[in-house]
Amino acid sequence: MPSSTSNSEHRINRHYETPALAWKRASITALILMLLGTTVWEVYWRSKSYEPSTLNNMGLWSETRRKIGQNGLEEVAIVGSSRILFDLDLKVLARELESPYPIQLALEGTNPRPFLHDLAEDKSFKGLLIVGVSTGLFFAPHGGLHGDMLANFKNQTPSDRFGHHVSKFITSGLSLFEPDLALFELVRSLNWPARDGMPPRFLGVKKLSTFDEHREADMWRRVEEDPIYQKRAQDTWTTILSFGGPKLEDSDIDAILGEVVDDVKAIESRGGRVVFVRCPSAGPFLEAEAKGFPRPRFWDQLITRTGSQGIHFEDHQQLQGFELPEWSHLARKEKERFTVEVASLIKRQLLDTHEATETEGLKQN
């Protein structure tokens, strides 16, 4: 009988025998050439205003999401789309609200409702939730750009979590890991001819911001300082707006608001509070939003039905006159003032609610 070491059919066939090369020379040359190429690549993109920035990816979002539930009633969390992400200065918000560092969960181009629902279902969340409302996205029938984030967060493996910390350490020192600078993204963004019967490919700008490890987003300097890039950003919005928004019936809106009301009530039942914030927009963006999502049908309904506090930039003198380089997000220098004013309005409105509740309680007694 053949032994375990003598099976003739499956003896060790060395299909991958080591080729006879000068391995030391080959390895060192390959390493040097790769490092050289990578350095040139990095230096080139630094010269084009790209700078190292924390990657705003699933790992960072999940790390931030896991902070929920640590500060009870004092906790401040933010869900929404890119405006509330870019426009609020987290440090200033914490200072003004005298709260722990806010947990920024807003995502660019993403519908905040599933995230509101997620926090409504998470009984550990009992704090203040600021919901950024970009009407088109808030009432969208789909999740939007990062609609899969929650599912990914729930399916995160131990390997994903560890990998995120390693990746954060490596990528935060180099600009070449910027998703826009991935080689094949760059190749794809070249001016490829359009096929007959197909519209030219939409090549909008993607990079509008830089992030830090707390998901504090700042408008990328190039959007503010480079008029050509700024124009491209504006053209991107013009193109996206030309696609039009979802066609919603009253019954659709009613159903959406029903879900939102349930979520708000769930948070409030635990002592939490929900404030909706409509950040500024300008120019053609504002015009398109006003036309596509008239305020009485959407925003006003939202505030009335939920009974929550709502801060709409059009309602407050102190929320006027900000600089929005590409019509949709505040310039870096505006963040502090905007955050101070919003925090002040939140405090005032919550105080009013508190007093009203107390008065109501006294009357009942």
Add this chain to the structure above:
Amino acid sequence: MLFNSFTFLIFFAVVLILHHGPFSWTSKKRNLLIASYLFYAAWNPPLVVLIWISTIIDWFVAKRLHVEERPRQRLGLLLISICTNLGILVAFKYGSFLIANFTALLNTMGIPFEAAAPNILLPVGISFYTFQTMAYSLDVYRRQSEPAHSFLDFALFVTFFPQLVAGPIVRPSYLIPQFERPPEMEAGQFSWGLFLMTFGLFLKVVVADNLVAGVSDDAFGAQATLNILDAWTGVLAFSAQIFCDFAGYSTVAIGTALCLGFHMPRNFRYPYAAIGFSDFWRRWHITLSTWLRDYLYVPLGGNRSGWRRTQINLMITMLLGGLWHGAQWTFVVWGGLHGLYLAGERIIKRGWGDRPLPMWMAGLGGFATWLLVLIAWVFFRATDFETAWRMFTAMFSFSGSGEKVLDSYQITAAWSVTVIMLTMHWTFRNQLVSSVVNRLPTWIFAGLWAAMLFLLVVSGGSDNAFIYFQF
């Protein structure tokens, strides 16, 4: 843990340091075993228990099988091993599929029945390690090999991390002897292993993920009937993606093992340069096709019981081989198509006899093989028959109508990759990678290696899992 992740880089660096450090051979094997469990647990820690169950049962079954002489008792022991491994596989991989089909069958018969949708998590690579451990019990049962002498060696054979989740499926007689004593590393073996890891990752990250995955996703994900060019481009893109993804994984696994001093069997041999389907299956996922041959086709009778029975055995093997890939009827049809191809080839060969093929006929045969393999890939990639039918309608509709979903960049990328891939496969179809590299001047080899490393760094992209993990 994915090979194409920073986590793996750190993990592998630690494993290498421990493995090449001043420890005894037994300690090094223990380190490898612990590392392998960590590698697997990095996805979902509790699922390691399934591997432990499989390992412990097969270890004891094989020990008893070796000393047991009574046929009925031997068969009973073998059944314990097979039922355990297949039981794990069926419960976790095919449970939902069986319930859904049972429900559909009852409903078709007019019996109202609705089963609660089971929420069963599919353990990564379950089809690979269950097949590998079953081979161990079957080999001992058939007296083709002795049980492993050490539990540590056997546990490491079941769990060895480079090939644990997506193969190559390694036979016990191939790997266990390598664990028995410290390996002798050839000069340059470590660097060669690192190069193969780079090459495998290049195939996966640069070619599969960055160049063609999006093209096949867009084509197969379209809800309308496509334009003929888009449909064929989508299929070509998938044929490149599945090869580069899976061959890439195998190459990284082989390179990883080489860095540790171990050899792995070859899993791919330029499959798109196959002439005929028996040739294709000697080139594509070789360790699975030989497994199916040795443990399914031959026990069924192989070609020993006449022509008709041979065809039936072949078809059963291919249908089950299809089902091995996933709990979906589309995979079964994919396997069945390959069964039909193999049967058709046997009919042609019977008529042709042993005469050698003239060059033009070999070329035509190669082209026909590739074309039919492409057609079969439609069932493999489509998530349902509706999608497959839509793709076929588009591929064979010459009206010029149909929706265009791919832009000129995607078409250029998919066709370029296809042309380069086919050229490489036909050029090197009878050569080993080692012999190709052997002929290169060192500076050209170093330049190619550096280019692949550079492209890996600048390609970016997310940590996409390897396609075969789901199998």
